Each structure stands twice: as C-alpha cells, then as structure tokens.
Amino acid sequence: MERKCLRMFYVLAWIISISNSLACAGNGDLQSVNAGIQNSNGTGKEEWMKSLSDTLPMCKISIPGTHDSGTTKGGRMLKTQAMDIPAQLRQGIRAFDIRLEKKNNKLGIFHSHAFQDIYWEDNVLPAFISFLQAHPSETLIVSLKKEGGELKDYASLLSASLSASAHQSYFIADFRPELTLKECRGKILFLHRDHAMNNYPGAACIDWKDNATCQLTLRNKDGKEGYVLLEDEYQYESDKEARKKIEVCIRNFDRVSSEPVASRRWGITFVSATGLPLGTPIVFANKVNAPVANYLKKANKRNCGIVFIDFVNKQGGKRLVEYLISSNISND
Secondary structure: OHHHHHHHHHHHHHHHHHHHHHHHHHOHHHHHHHHHHOOOOOOOHHHOOOOOOOOOEHHHOOEEEEOOOOOOOOOOOOOOOOOOHHHHHHHOOOEEEEEEEEEOOEEEEEEOOEEEEEEHHHHHHHHHHHHHHHOOOOOEEEEEEEOOOOHHHHHHHHHHHHHOHHHHHHEOOEOOOOOEHHHHOOOEEEEEOOOOOOOOOEEEEEOOOOOEEEEEEEEOOOOOEEEEEEEEOOEOOOHHHHHHHHHHHHHHHHHHHOOOOOOOOEEEEEOOOEEOOOEOHHHHHHHHHHHHHHHHHHOOOOOOOEEEEOOOOOHHHHHHHHHHHHHHHHHO
16 A cells, blocks of 8 residues: 555656746747847846947847837837836836927927826936946937927927937947947937937938838938938838738848848837727737747847837747847847
C-alpha cells in the first residue's frame, strides 16, 4: 500500500512538473525578450541606450514611441494611452507624439477637443529634461503638432519655451540625417509638424501627408535635408480593417529595415489607427500590436526606425516595445 501511494506521489509530482514547464513555455517569447533588454552592464529599460555604441547612426536604431503620448483621457474614442509620460519613459519609450493647443496662456496637451489636464511648459517638457538629467545616456525624439487654435498663439508660446537659455543644452540644435547616438545622448531631437519659429531646434517636417504612406523631408533651419520613409495611415472604416493596418505597417518595416548600411534615410511607422465609432484606438491596438510584434520577431527585423504605438501598457504593446528595444542589443 505504501509503495502504491509512493508511486502515485511520484506520478503526481511528474505531472505538476510537466504542467509548470508548459506554462513557462507559453511565456517564453516574452521572457526571452525581457532578458535581452538587460544590457551587459546591468541597466534596464530606463537606460537601454547605455550599452549601444556611440557611433551608431540614430536612423539605424529601433526606437519605441507613443502615438498621442499625453492622451490618457477623452473616453474610448480618443484615449490612446493608459500611462502618463514619466511612466512611459521608465518603460523605455524614447519617441513622443505631442499635440498642443493654447489654454490659460500656456500650451495644453490635447487630443482633438479633449484637454488632458497637463501642460507642455509645466508638465511635459520638465518631465523630459528631468529624465535626461537622471539618464544622460538616453535620447528622446519629440514630434510637436498644433492640435487646434491659432497658429500665432501656438508659435508664440512654443518659441518661448524652446528659446529659454536654461533649456538649450538639452536640445539638438541642428538636425543632420547622419546624426549619431553620441551626438544625441542627453538631448531631445524635435520634429516640428507646424512652423513656430525661424531659429527652431531640430527639424521641420515637410510634406507630411495626412493618412498616407509617403517620403517625408526633414529640414534643419539652415536648409540641410534628410528623408524619412513614413507610414501614417490611421483612418479606417472599422476595426474589421485591422488586417489592412497590419499589412501597411509590415510593408513600411520591410522598407525601413532593408535600407543599405550606408543609407541615412530614416523610418517612422505609426502602428496606431482608428475606425470610429466602433473601431476605437484600444480596439485597433488589441488587434494590431501583437501581430506586428510577432512579425518583427519572426522575421528578426532590425533597424526598424521610430515606431509610434497606442496602449503600450497592454500585452501587445509591451511585446512590441520590448522587441524593438531588444533588437538594438543584437544590432549593436
């Protein structure tokens, strides 16, 4: 009787062991990606750029970003993120899509008509600078766009914040397509979608076509230009067209990652989309983020460029962010 019970105990132990192994295997992809994020010097997501070579061209780095980065409010039709910008920075996000409109004599963060209860001058720019002060190995790419209101108000307020002498050491003054990571560490590269000032830091975006895939021109204030393979197709009939969005993302990733080694053409891909009233940003994120992450991993894609994502806190968004970061470790 004792031997029979003992045999049953070993059988049960074996079954539990197998079950645990299978459960762990189900998370294997995510665990391996997370392991890849830990750099050789032990730093994690807050300093994932630290172990990358200084000579690496910025256009050859896979950079996770957030679409409508400050939009945590506005209901299902407008909300695109569930984490605030400081939390996104800690997650490893290094590119930000900031939409601005005058409010209370400052620049409020908006998505359409929805004010996000934070301001560029008080909350967002200080968060960026504070992060870079604490983590000087990192660099940020910040796309700025007027979301509403008068251009003269936007220009006046933005130029005031970008002209402040205390901020200049944190800005990349002159864009060049061949910028290296060393030149950008501890700094912000601004991409201006609306003209605010003549002596602007960073690059002006020329011919950014709406709801389209196109070649975008980046021009610094001295007229030097670089080019971007841009995918920003965001408007669909409904979430039933999520497959179309996945396909346009994949096509752009294929183009960007296949650029020759010597090429200094940049890449920007928006994984975000909407198809109102039912195809809200969260619905598209749930249907698009994971398949795109799966494709990149299966194809072992490198040099993916700047990638703007909705709901980076959800499983699919996390996987996409983590793959993009880890791809640079192997790429370095």
